Amino acid sequence: MAVPRGRAAWRGSLGSGEVAARTAPDARRMLQLALAGVWLLDGVLQYQSFMFTKAFGQMLAATAAGNPGVIASPINWDARLIEHHDVALNAIFATIQVLLGLGIACRPTVRAALGASIAWALAVWWFGEGLGGVLSGTASPVNGAPGAVIIYALLAVLLWPTDRRGLPVPFAAARAVGAPAARALWLVLWLSLAYFALLPANRAPQALNGMIAGMASGEPGWLAAIDRNAAALVAHQGLAASVVLAIALAAIAVGVYLPAPAARAAVVLAIVVAAAIWVVGEAFGTILAGGATDPNSGLLLIVLALAYWPARTAAVPRTQGHAAEGMPK
Amino acid sequence: MTIPASVLDIFAAIMLVVAAVSAARLVALRPWQRGRGAVAADIDISHLLMAIAMAGTLAAGLRTLPNDAWDVIFAAATAWFAYHVARDARRAGIRALSGGHCAPHLVHSAAMLYMFVAVTAPAAGGGSGMSGMGGSGTQTLSLPILAFLFAFILIGYSIWDLDQLSGPGASGHYSLAAARIRSAGPALAGTPALAGAESPAAAFSGPTSAGSPTSAGSSSAGNTVATVTPPAEADRTSSCDPDQVTGGAGHLVLAPWVATSCRIAMGITMALMLIIMI
Numbered sequence: 001m002a003v004p005r006g007r008a009a010w011r012g013s014l015g016s017g018e019v020a021a022r023t024a025p026d027a028r029r030m031l032q033l034a035l036a037g038v039w040l041l042d043g044v045l046q047y048q049s050f051m052f053t054k055a056f057g058q059m060l061a062a063t064a065a066g067n068p069g070v071i072a073s074p075i076n077w078d079a080r081l082i083e084h085h086d087v088a089l090n091a092i093f094a095t096i097q098v099l100l101g102l103g104i105a106c107r108p109t110v111r112a113a114l115g116a117s118i119a120w121a122l123a124v125w126w127f128g129e130g131l132g133g134v135l136s137g138t139a140s141p142v143n144g145a146p147g148a149v150i151i152y153a154l155l156a157v158l159l160w161p162t163d164r165r166g167l168p169v170p171f172a173a174a175r176a177v178g179a180p181a182a183r184a185l186w187l188v189l190w191l192s193l194a195y196f197a198l199l200p201a202n203r204a205p206q207a208l209n210g211m212i213a214g215m216a217s218g219e220p221g222w223l224a225a226i227d228r229n230a231a232a233l234v235a236h237q238g239l240a241a242s243v244v245l246a247i248a249l250a251a252i253a254v255g256v257y258l259p260a261p262a263a264r265a266a267v268v269l270a271i272v273v274a275a276a277i278w279v280v281g282e283a284f285g286t287i288l289a290g291g292a293t294d295p296n297s298g299l300l301l302i303v304l305a306l307a308y309w310p311a312r313t314a315a316v317p318r319t320q321g322h323a324a325e326g327m328p329k
Numbered sequence: 330m331t332i333p334a335s336v337l338d339i340f341a342a343i344m345l346v347v348a349a350v351s352a353a354r355l356v357a358l359r360p361w362q363r364g365r366g367a368v369a370a371d372i373d374i375s376h377l378l379m380a381i382a383m384a385g386t387l388a389a390g391l392r393t394l395p396n397d398a399w400d401v402i403f404a405a406a407t408a409w410f411a412y413h414v415a416r417d418a419r420r421a422g423i424r425a426l427s428g429g430h431c432a433p434h435l436v437h438s439a440a441m442l443y444m445f446v447a448v449t450a451p452a453a454g455g456g457s458g459m460s461g462m463g464g465s466g467t468q469t470l471s472l473p474i475l476a477f478l479f480a481f482i483l484i485g486y487s488i489w490d491l492d493q494l495s496g497p498g499a500s501g502h503y504s505l506a507a508a509r510i511r512s513a514g515p516a517l518a519g520t521p522a523l524a525g526a527e528s529p530a531a532a533f534s535g536p537t538s539a540g541s542p543t544s545a546g547s548s549s550a551g552n553t554v555a556t557v558t559p560p561a562e563a564d565r566t567s568s569c570d571p572d573q574v575t576g577g578a579g580h581l582v583l584a585p586w587v588a589t590s591c592r593i594a595m596g597i598t599m600a601l602m603l604i605i606m607i
Binding site: 025029033036037040041044045047048049052087091098101102105106107108220222284287288290 | 331333474480485489491492494495
């Protein structure tokens with residue numbers, strides 16, 4: 001037998017087709033992996049020492065404030081339970097999130113893990129985030145509304161590894177649910193953010209200033225400086241800043257209904273706004289200050305925006321209706 | 330305010346398993362024997378050292394070497410893998426930094442170096458340096474943004490590795506399903522070397538004797554198939570490529586997925602340690 005020459009030939013002896021195939025995940029798979037990474041990061045953050053104390057339960061209890069009784073009561077019950085069993089329950093929570101991340105990253109388990117992540121995200125949205133303050137009138141796009149974890153669930157739905165047969169796929173998020181439904185979900189999310197930006201609590205003269213300045217506490221010097229400068233920029237400009245933000249968010253919301261060039265511009269704007277929110281408004285989810293449970297909504301909004309990046313429109317072949325990218329049926 | 334010792338002990342136990350597996354791979358690989366120097370023993374050596382160091386950091390009772398010694402060890406490992414990444418980059422361009430085989434090991438080594446250099450003394454009691462996170466004081470890292478970045482990249486590599494490990498194109502070669510390889514029979518020249526393998530040991534059998542490339546599919550009635558690896562070619566290729574780490578038939582522990590699994594476990598544990606010390 002002739003000995004293969006060169007690196008490519010050597011690899012070829014191992015099965016070139018297989019080697020090539022294993023290194024080429026498509027755009028949706030890359031986004032699934034990004035979601036897996038965020039879940040894994042969440043799990044790792046949940047192992048921080050702060051989470052193993054009663055303070056974690058108290059933090060959850062604080063999210064009940066302002067919510068209707070039917071929403072707040074289960075949150076208070078859950079918070080008390082966690083305070084009494086802080087070590088065991090937190091270890092379980094952290095492990096679940098690590099497993100969700102690993103499950104999404106592992107192709108044979110991606111469907112089960114995405115399904116479980118939706119259920120877990122909805123539970124955390126209620127019991128851990130008080131529905132993101134949506135019902136309490138305190139939600140703001142700058143501090144994580146409508147709750148970071150609900151965006152995990154939305155991503156899991158949009159990135160579900162199924163293709164709708166024979167339909168055009170203008171962007172990755174449309175592959176599982178179809179373009180009309182994906183666009184509608186985008187519209188609802190970003191319009192709701194625009195609405196939250198205009199809530200009385202957020203358009204008060206010093207509302208935005210106080211929100212951003214408050215993030216500087218405990219952060220490294222450079223990040224605290226960014227927050228202080230940004231806060232100074234919007235001091236006493238709460239109404240104007242809120243209106244500008246709401247207009248930008250509304251433009252992003254309708255952008256996906258526009259032709260591809262304009263849709264691309266809307267997605268770029270979404271990424272820029274989400275990055276600004278993540279850095280300035282959320283201070284990277286306060287991970288650098290310690291005690292963060294997740295990277296907050298900015299990072300997730302960036303991942304979501306990438307899922308709507310207009311691609312060359314192409315119909316999914318009927319033969320790919322199932323088992324996309326080698327996923328099990 | 331510390332993490333319960335039982336939680337840290339679990340991660341320390343995982344690191345001990347990684348250390349044991351890496352040691353077993355080194356023994357099976359016998360890199361000290363003539364002609365075997367080309368295979369990537371450096372990966373297993375670095376895995377072994379990192380796992381021991383992390384186990385000692387997670388559980389004080391498992392501490393082995395002083396911090397200064399680990400500083401030197403991981404500085405050397407970082408330099409070694411940096412050299413390989415630079416060499417790959419010269420050959421393959423900037424893609425070597427993101428998709429190369431050595432880049433993850435460089436990040437792992439650099440993260441370990443950072444962890445031991447940047448650690449500050451516990452706020453209360455517990456002595457100085459990294460002497461077990463379960464101690465009474467809280468250890469923190471200076472330049473926390475670096476810890477965050479390292480954790481972010483390590484999680485990214487772990488996720489990527491797991492995706493590649495379980496990918497459809499990897500069937501029979503790189504995946505956890507390698508033990509369930511299809512039909513037996515002599516492998517033909519030019520066909521995938523795994524085609525005739527029925528066991529992981531066979532599937533991952535590798536270079537035979539130095540200087541004498543062996544034809545595939547010749548031994549044990551076609552059930553044990555040796556992969557052809559010209560020694561000179563092996564020398565030229567990156568030493569970090571897990572595909573290169575193949576051994577004689579009968580060594581499941583030498584399967585590439587074993588090394589990748591170790592890397593995933595270490596990446597997650599390292600990210601955890603970095604985050605909880607921010």
